[in-house]
Amino acid sequence: MEILVCIKRVPTVGGKIAVTPDGQEVDTRASGFSISPHEECAVEEAVQITERDGGSVSVLTLGPEAAIEQLRGALALGAHRAVLLETDGREFGPIATAAAIAAEVRAHPYDLVLLGNEAADTGDYQVGVRLAHELGWPVATGIKSLAVSPDGVVARREYRGVEEAYSLPLPAVVTVKEGINLPRYPSLPGRLRAKRAAVDRSSPAFGAEGLRKQALRVPESSQQQAEVLGEGVDAVPSLVRVLEEWGVLS
Amino acid sequence: MTALVLVELDGGEPADASLRALTLARSLGDVNAVVFADAVPQDTLGRYGVTDAYVIETSALDGYAPQAWARVLAGLATETGANAVLAAGTDRGNEVLAHLGAITGLPMAANCTLVTPDEGRTHRLVRHRWAGLLLEDAVMEAPVALFTVATDSVAAVSAETPSSVQVHAHKPELAEADLVVQAVESPAGTGGASLATARVVVGGGRGVGGPDGFAPLEELAGLLGGVVGVSRVVTSEGWRPHKQQVGQTGTKITPELYLACGISGAIQHIAGCAGAKHIVAINTDPGAPILAHADYAVIGDLHQVIPALIEALRARRTP
Numbered sequence: 001m002e003i004l005v006c007i008k009r010v011p012t013v014g015g016k017i018a019v020t021p022d023g024q025e026v027d028t029r030a031s032g033f034s035i036s037p038h039e040e041c042a043v044e045e046a047v048q049i050t051e052r053d054g055g056s057v058s059v060l061t062l063g064p065e066a067a068i069e070q071l072r073g074a075l076a077l078g079a080h081r082a083v084l085l086e087t088d089g090r091e092f093g094p095i096a097t098a099a100a101i102a103a104e105v106r107a108h109p110y111d112l113v114l115l116g117n118e119a120a121d122t123g124d125y126q127v128g129v130r131l132a133h134e135l136g137w138p139v140a141t142g143i144k145s146l147a148v149s150p151d152g153v154v155a156r157r158e159y160r161g162v163e164e165a166y167s168l169p170l171p172a173v174v175t176v177k178e179g180i181n182l183p184r185y186p187s188l189p190g191r192l193r194a195k196r197a198a199v200d201r202s203s204p205a206f207g208a209e210g211l212r213k214q215a216l217r218v219p220e221s222s223q224q225q226a227e228v229l230g231e232g233v234d235a236v237p238s239l240v241r242v243l244e245e246w247g248v249l250s
Numbered sequence: 251m252t253a254l255v256l257v258e259l260d261g262g263e264p265a266d267a268s269l270r271a272l273t274l275a276r277s278l279g280d281v282n283a284v285v286f287a288d289a290v291p292q293d294t295l296g297r298y299g300v301t302d303a304y305v306i307e308t309s310a311l312d313g314y315a316p317q318a319w320a321r322v323l324a325g326l327a328t329e330t331g332a333n334a335v336l337a338a339g340t341d342r343g344n345e346v347l348a349h350l351g352a353i354t355g356l357p358m359a360a361n362c363t364l365v366t367p368d369e370g371r372t373h374r375l376v377r378h379r380w381a382g383l384l385l386e387d388a389v390m391e392a393p394v395a396l397f398t399v400a401t402d403s404v405a406a407v408s409a410e411t412p413s414s415v416q417v418h419a420h421k422p423e424l425a426e427a428d429l430v431v432q433a434v435e436s437p438a439g440t441g442g443a444s445l446a447t448a449r450v451v452v453g454g455g456r457g458v459g460g461p462d463g464f465a466p467l468e469e470l471a472g473l474l475g476g477v478v479g480v481s482r483v484v485t486s487e488g489w490r491p492h493k494q495q496v497g498q499t500g501t502k503i504t505p506e507l508y509l510a511c512g513i514s515g516a517i518q519h520i521a522g523c524a525g526a527k528h529i530v531a532i533n534t535d536p537g538a539p540i541l542a543h544a545d546y547a548v549i550g551d552l553h554q555v556i557p558a559l560i561e562a563l564r565a566r567r568t569p
Contacts (some may be wrong), residue, residue: 016540026384037482037499037518095357118344118360120498120518123379125360125398126348133352138431141316141348142341159341160260164314164433178499179485179492206510210357214387216379226531226541232550233558239530240562242546246528248450248507249563250310250475 001055001148002108003046004100006115006127007039007074023215026121035070037178038116040077044183045176046114047078049148055111056080060104062097062112068199069189075194076186082199088232093209098130100204105135110171117142128175139173140166144180176196195241251279251367254327255300256319256337256346263291264298267338269406271399272298275336276409282330284323284420286311292415299409302330304420311422313435314342318428320349325422327394334365334373339398339505347396358396359388363403365395378403381498381521402502404527445494450476451505453496453523454484457512457534457552461489466556467511473563479503479523481513497522511552515540532556 011026012034018027035043046057059074061067062085071082085100092100105113115128132139140155143166147154152169157177168174186194231236243249253275254424258265261477264272272295275281282302283295290305313319323346327335335350339361350484351358361378363385368374373390378400390397446450454464464478471478480489481497496503499519508526512533513519520543523529531544532552541547548555 013380013383015514015516017380017517019384026380029549093357095355098352121380123360123381124358125344126351126358129345129348130352133349136427140431141345157341158438159263159433161438162435163438165433166431166433168431174467179495182486182488182492210392211388211390216386218383219382219385222260224542226529226544226547228536228547228549230548232548233554235548235550236555236558236562238547239546239559240566242530243507247508248474248528249566 042114104133132173254332267401314433453480455513
């Protein structure tokens with residue numbers, strides 16, 4: 001099974017999220033970057049499949065040169081080959097992103113392409129579906145369980161308390177959600193191999209799209225600093241009174 | 251101006267998220283609805299200002315098939331001359347509109363909170379990034395605007411004057427390729443769904459200390475008629491299953507009370523619990539970010555505070 005996993009470099013946000021003064025980006029001066037969470041699980045899923053059934057895992061990202069850090073992170077988890085679709089820093093929209101990935105897929109005999117259901121930052125919810133249409137492949141999204149056989153995949157998710165199962169012939173595109181597995185920590189030999197690995201590079205063309213970002217902002221919050229009811233068990237009577245006032249005690 | 255809205259049903263009635271989409275659609279012009287079912291919830295659609303409802307009966311298309319649903323929307327959008335096609339920002343809504351975008355080559359904006367028609371083919375919109383932790387102001391230029399409506403931002407409000415709904419049975423033209431991917435449904439175990447709709451959620455984070463520390467939280471949740479939710483670190487460590495995770499990559503909750511115990515309040519967690527009506531934090535650290543999102547806080551060790559709270563609630567029950 002030849003699998004391509006598409007990942008994205010996104011800021012690691014901790015307790016706070018802020019925007020740069022020009023309103024165009026998340027302020028990352030005080031944060032690092034990581035693989036968008038759903039996609040880290042996509043890498044793990046692909047590695048598990050090839051460990052069981054053979055084959056290889058290629059990992060791809062579309063982003064600036066710095067995104068090689070996330071490619072190496074995926075290699076350390078067990079991916080075999082890395083592909084950087086290098087941008088000049090401009091934010092590619094979902095249509096251009098899907099087209100750029102499709103070109104890579106057409107050039108290699110992949111059986112399965114895995115993506116995250118949505119990127120943590122832009123949350124466009126569409127790159128996987130657009131990619132499938134570009135390729136003429138079937139697609140399932142938001143998947144929490146995946147069973148692969150030579151004939152195809154059975155992909156499952158839950159919706160409004162109902163389990164949905166989708167049977168897809170291969171080749172196919174599947175977008176997954178965190179929870180499909182528990183990603184491993186990279187091993188030391190994995191990290192060393194990742195450090196030395198070559199990265200295939202190309203530079204896809206940027207295309208302007210009909211949906212254009214003007215600015216990002218932090219929503220005005222009605223929240224304020226919590227009122228402290230007290231310390232330790234001494235605060236419990238006040239806490240019970242508050243819960244009574246709110247009517248949450250039956 | 252005409253807006254075409256995919257209306258999802260929940261027990262025969264429009265889903266709450268779809269009512270929000272209908273509310274937003276009314277600000278764009280006449281509202282037409284598309285329903286995949288044998289029976290149309292005509293009264294509710296009328297109250298939300300729908301003038302025409304297109305019903306795709308199960309004899310024409312049985313079950314959920316995302317690409318087929320998108321093909322139906324594409325056909326109806328052309329037939330009705332729609333200027334915009336909307337769906338709720340649910341798993342299905344986002345998926346179907348992504349297919350519609352791919353079929354038509356049009357841009358699609360996911361999880362919008364505000365859409366304003368501008369000149370010509372332009373719409374100005376506000377949409378979620380980072381699961382709503384950030385807002386994006388954007389411009390969409392397209393002959394037909396495709397967007398989904400955030401499920402937790404626009405309030406569902408019925409129209410000032412209800413409309414009478416014309417129901418049209420629609421027979422879609424589908425290709426075989428549209429039906430390759432179809433959902434086979436079966437009842438799922440409990441878990442994610444009950445977390446999403448629970449009245450009370452008792453949250454546990456790193457401060458719980460390990461997989462064995464959750465028994466008091468379970469007991470407290472039981473006393474309050476609620477369920478246990480956890481932060482991402484808890485599921486990443488494998489202490490609890492992922493279906494209990496509250497957050498951007500887990501479940502978004504909307505309880506009356508969220509009791510966050512030993513949770514620092516990473517922004518990814520806040521994205522999941524910001525919909526709670528009341529938040530109380532129990533934390534040893536008075537500087538924890540969760541306090542900036544909570545109504546009240548108890549500064550202390552959850553391993554002492556929770557048993558004491560359980561005892562107090564028990565005593566209150568005993569006459």
